[in-house]
Amino acid sequence: MLKIKLHQSTPNPLQINLECNSGELHALVGPSGSGKTSVLRTIAGLNTAQFGSVVCNDETWFEADETQGVLRNLPAAERCCGFLFQQYALFPHLKAIDNVAIPLQNSGLSSEARKKIAVNWLDRMGIGDLVDRMPHQLSGGQQQRVALARALAREPKILLLDEPFSAIDAPTRQGLYRTLADLRKDLNIPIILVTHDLREADLLADRITVIDQGISLQTAPPQVLFQRPRNSRVAALVGISNIYQGVFNAGNLSWHGCEQTFSVADKGKIPPDSKVAWVIPQKGLSVHDTATAASVQAIVTRISSLGQIAVIQLQIQNSENVIEWEASAAEVKRLRMEVGSLMHIELDSAQIHIMPLRPINDPRRFIGQTQ
Structure with missing residues (x-):
């Protein structure tokens, strides 16, 4: 060892x-x-x-x-x-x-x-x-x-x-x-x-x-x-693109800049009404061409094709929040997706991971130095 x-x-x-x-x-x-x-x-x-x-x-x-x-x-x-x-x-x-x-x-x-x-x-x-x-x-x-x-x-x-x-x-x-x-x-x-x-x-x-x-x-x-990255800096460094902020209160997570809320399991580690960062992995996202009871509307702002894989950016309507979704070229074709298309996104609340919102951009704080 x-x-x-x-x-x-x-x-x-x-x-x-x-x-x-x-x-x-x-x-x-x-x-x-x-x-x-x-x-x-x-x-x-x-x-x-x-x-x-x-x-x-x-x-x-x-x-x-x-x-x-x-x-x-x-x-x-x-x-x-x-x-x-x-x-x-x-x-x-x-x-x-x-x-x-x-x-x-x-x-x-x-x-x-x-x-x-x-x-x-x-x-x-x-x-x-x-x-x-x-x-x-x-x-x-x-x-x-x-x-x-x-x-x-x-x-x-x-x-x-x-x-x-x-x-x-x-x-x-x-x-x-x-x-x-x-x-x-x-x-x-x-x-x-x-x-x-x-x-x-x-x-x-x-x-x-x-x-x-x-x-x-x-x-x-x-x-x-x-x-389950420890904080938003770790999430960014390991390439997680869908990082957001909100307020967590006894199992209820708000989405900063969006009306959507989520029910997220509370492990008792975050105080009530805490500002938090949160992430959702790709497997927690699904995109449809028609509305569902749990979906939010979004506009396709970019489609980047990488061979048989496409990376799609969708902006939530009436919000500045952008979601990045990875899909096969066949799935993009099936949805008849193009820039400007109106789509409907579901976020699986069971896949959401909440992190304390801390001033983590300068890790040197751990050893008593400031930027």
């Missing part, structure tokens, strides 16, 4: 608390510059936090507190991390087999034993026939497989992946996803993945931590995170 508590206020705010079990893949997501890669580098010993701790399998790699400073800081070479970089970082003058064998240089093994291990890992990556290729003779996907083999060659205690699939075409990426899924079963080590691709995180991760300006805002399994 990997346990991380990282804190600092300067030069860049950082407040990260997370755990990753053996055999688990934990994804870090957030906007560019949010601190995701800094977390990986601090785990690996390439950066140093002001205080906190990094503990792997009950071995303390880093420990520091506010009063005594750094108490322990294991050098990067002694932390036994497998680190896979976005741009592969292969040595251009070395063959694939020699690139993979590099981490074993100080292992005490003979040259023959090191090469045997390297060949074994290249075989596991499905490129055992490319051992003598130079990096420039390999495709992007093949180079990344060599880099992954190198990261695993010395049997690391954890694997750190820094946007490893972002520079690879979609078919190659799918193949690497399968390779990583197969490896997880055998490795049984914590894996931390930094990615900007929410679909990738949803597909691969057991848990996701959302990071903004160095602060971890929420950690949850993907299905929980995308359906």
Whole structure:
């Protein structure tokens, strides 16, 4: 298990608390510059936090507190991390087999034993026939497989992946996803993945931590995170488009700027007459070409076709609220939908998720800084 508590206020705010079990893949997501890669580098010993701790399998790699400073800081070479970089970082003058064998240089093994291990890992990556290729003779996907083999060659205690699939075409990426899924079963080590691709995180991760300006805002399994974000900032960062405001009072939710109200289950955590933010997922929306007892009228303001999927924006009549709805091209055709069409939208109140309305736009408030 990997346990991380990282804190600092300067030069860049950082407040990260997370755990990753053996055999688990934990994804870090957030906007560019949010601190995701800094977390990986601090785990690996390439950066140093002001205080906190990094503990792997009950071995303390880093420990520091506010009063005594750094108490322990294991050098990067002694932390036994497998680190896979976005741009592969292969040595251009070395063959694939020699690139993979590099981490074993100080292992005490003979040259023959090191090469045997390297060949074994290249075989596991499905490129055992490319051992003598130079990096420039390999495709992007093949180079990344060599880099992954190198990261695993010395049997690391954890694997750190820094946007490893972002520079690879979609078919190659799918193949690497399968390779990583197969490896997880055998490795049984914590894996931390930094990615900007929410679909990738949803597909691969057991848990996701959302990071903004160095602060971890929420950690949850993907299905929980995308359906029940902690606040509207998290909702925005994970790509939820239908975010609104209202007032919640004992099970009754109003919709700011709209006459519609909803009956929403009250778990007793929100005081009466509280201003709230709320979201509704795509599965909570249905659009019709005729009115129903629970529908509201809306005008189609935009239709963006993405192959067989269309993203439609509809503005609620007599309101500034806009709903984004995703549908198949066939469904759009069936409804005879076009810009300017009058539609009727039903919102399933059972799918509505309510969040406290807080000043969350600047997460640095957690560590005593203001914008």
